Amino acid sequence: MSLAPSPAPVGPIVQVRQLIRDYQQGTITVHALRGVDLDIAPGEFTALMGPSGSGKTTLLNSIGGLDEPSGGSVVVDGHELAKTNRGELSDLRLRRLGFVFQSYNLIPVLTALENTEFVLMLQGVGKEQRRARAMETLAQVGLTGMEGRRPGELSGGQQQRVAVARAITGQPALVLADEPTANLDSKMGHELIELMQHLNREHGITFLFATHDPKVMDAATRVVWLEDGKILRDERK
Amino acid sequence: MLLLSLAARNLLRNRRRTLITMAGISLGLALMMVSNNIAFGSHNQMLRTAISMMAGHVVVQAEGYQADPSPKRVMADSTAITDQVRAAVPEAKMVTRRIYVDGLLSSPANSVAVAVKGVEPDKEKEVVDIDDKLTDGAWLQDGDKQDILLGASMAESLGVGVGDKVVYMGQPASGEVQSLVFRVRGIFKTGAPEIDGFTVLVPIQAVQGLYERPDVATQISVHLDSDHDTAKATKAVRAALSRPGLEILPWEDAIPDIRDFVKLDSAYGDGIWLVLGIIVAMGVVNTVLMSVLERVRELGVMMAVGMKPGQLARMVLTEGLILGAVSAVIGIIIGLLLTWALAIHGIDLSGEMGRSMEAAGVPISLVLYPEVDWFRLGIYPLVGVGFAFLASLYPAYKVTRLTPVEAIHHQ
DSSP: OOOOOOOOSOSOSEEEEEEEEEEEETTEEEEEEEEEEEEEOTTOEEEEEOOTTSSHHHHHHHHTTSSOOSEEEEEETTEEGGGSOHHHHHHHHHHHEEEEOTTOOOOTTSOHHHHHHHHHHHHTOOHHHHHHHHHHHHHHTTOTTOTTOOGGGSOHHHHHHHHHHHHHTTOOSEEEEESTTTTSOHHHHHHHHHHHHHHHHHHOOEEEEEEOOHHHHHHOSEEEEEETTEEEEEEEO | OHHHHHHHHHHHHTHHHHHHHHHHHHHHHHHHHHHHHHHHHHHHHHHHHHHHHHOOSEEEEETTTTTSOOTTOOBSSHHHHHHHHHHHOTTOSEEEEEEEEEEEEEOSSOEEEEEEEEEOHHHHHHHOOGGGGEEEEOOOOTTOTTEEEEEHHHHHHHTOOTTOEEEEEEOSSSSSOEEEEEEEEEEEOOSOHHHHTTEEEEEHHHHHTTSSSTTOBSEEEEEOSOGGGHHHHHHHHHHHTOSTTEEEEEHHHHSHHHHHHHHHHHHHHHHHHHHHHHHHHHHHHHHHHHHHHHTHHHHHHHHHTTOOHHHHHHHHHHHHHHHHHHHHHHHHHHHHHHHHHHHHHOEEOOGGGOSEEEETTEEEESEEOOOOOHHHHTHHHHHHHHHHHHHHHHHHHHHHTOOHHHHHTOO
16 A cells, blocks of 8 residues: 655656536535646745635645545646545655644644654654654754643644644655644744745755735745636746 | 554543543443352352252263153162262262152141152261251251151141151052151251252161162262362263263253253343443443544544554544453452452342242252352453444544545534
8 A cells, every 4th residue: 555656856746737626515516626737846835825715725635635636637746646545645645745734733632742753653763763853853843842742732833833843754745734824923923934934945845835824925936826716827936 | 652642642631531431331341240240159059059959060870860760760789889989089079879759748637749868868968058957856867767857848738847757658669659657857948949848858778678679879979079070070980880771970961950040041141231231332432433523623634644544443443442441450350349348248138038049949049149250250351342342443434434624624
């Protein structure tokens, strides 16, 4: 069930072609995505912008293999998602993708350190090595000294930093972040964006955001505008 | 290890719910254990009584007696056979001879049908406890052929007491009616109507006098210290008495009604506890399922970060197993303590009913003494964990059907 080795990253890390996602809401069919084409190159810091219902989160979920498209294709890190089974998809998310959610979504019974090393445990990394790596990652996101705290004992900003640490500690090719600053105040949101910018610049981690936050848009090197399930504009800075 | 720790911590999230469920499983298991131990003790007591009174752990009798228990089917040379049996089973606690005949017992006031048991008084006293149940008079004496012990209700029917004469009439051997005169030496009360109203005990020599051959016996019964040695002793006796005309049976075959009664009663008890087990398992399903439904979103996140459905299912099953295992340990400790406490003075159910009653023709005490069934003690943890495991299968299955995106957006 394990994933075949990823091909060398010569082209885009994400290739989306004619992506369609329809779903039923009662008797109404909602066309969340209506033929989206998008490439994301390694090292990009891209923001998907658009009003509510424009399809940002649906696109992000489709790229992350969390949602199944109705049509078109998504290739992530050389793997066409429509052709991978459930186990392979789990493996792809585990080894090549990182996720940051709006509501942090940490495991409440685990400490910051354990939340971070959870992904490494799933990857099969030995206990000592994963503990060292998780400690190092928490230091990278500025949480040294907070390792033993549970999510309930951390501020929103700190929890989101743990979520970022969990997303990057497995050394993914791409981090998908859905409204990561939406639950943070302005200062904390700004700090989080700076942290992710730093990780992008210094460690080459590719980020793709779905966001409303103008601060993220300002920080992004590329902004893709969506409306009614279609790409309206694709701006590179 | 993190998965195990995660499962344990998940159980501690809602401590009250987990504790209530654990209490349900533990108490259910403890009650099941105590009830089983009471039944086990009661069955053992019944078997001990039945084995000692009605058979012996191993029985030697004339061929065909088991199928047709006629007084004519007796063994000659019973003393010599007894010596051979004793040599074959030197560890036997007692080897004793008995003769069973029936007939009519008369007093000046009345006549009643009677089952006469001719016994070797000194030996019989060692294996049955009727001497403890004498309400009047004394136990039989070896060699005194005129002594007779009557049950209380028979004595009442005949209107006789200790020292009075009674006359036995019967035709056990030759077909001719013969009579014997006895003097009541003692009166016993076992609480079993069949015994107290129908059975009399006399010295074996008195009954042997009814036969042409003097050294006859219906049964030679071998009494052992432990039932576990029955098979070995049966084998040894069969090897020592390999001649035609005799049948050698372990007690299970000699008193099959009693064996079947105990089996049926045990199976009935097991059936009741299976139903209780299913009810307790429903409690586990509820706890684990509630615990899963409460964190669908979190499970979705776990799937999003790469946890496979199978791993999620294992985590949920582990929660059920921890719940079952911890509850089983607590339940067994409570069960052992309760059994121990109840075994000190026994559970007295006598009240108006007297101190004993009859089941399958065997007098059983109404003061119940639980005994630990060590074999089943090994099964209880498996029952606890097994039910918890089975109860967790459905929640675990539910988890594998989750899709990450639906789970993450679950409200």
